[in-house]
Amino acid sequence: MIKILKYTEYLYLVVAILAIYKIATLWSVNPKETYIFIFFAVVSIAMFLFRRRYRKRFEQRKKNNQH
Incomplete structure (x- = not known):
């Protein structure tokens, strides 16, 4: 899903x-x-x-939940 967010922002x-x-x-x-x-x-x-800010927050939240 993160890749889709990256493509839509571009x-x-x-x-x-x-x-x-x-x-x-x-x-x-x-x-x-x-x-x-x-x-x-x-x-x-x-x-x-x-969208970029939202995606980065989403990635950070996902990273924090994995640890």
């Missing part, structure tokens, strides 16, 4: 990178269209950090 990073790329390409054409991608980038980065 999936959020991929979404953030794609959103940032889309922001960079659309910004000069139509800045109003980029607001949704800015939202996706911010939420994806926040979810990456949240």
Whole structure:
């Protein structure tokens, strides 16, 4: 289960990178269209950090219960 959590957190990073790329390409054409991608980038980065912190806590708790 921990491996699945690790992959999902990196999936959020991929979404953030794609959103940032889309922001960079659309910004000069139509800045109003980029607001949704800015939202996706911010939420994806926040979810990456949240999931990473949650996974590390889960691993630490599992490690402490084994000893």
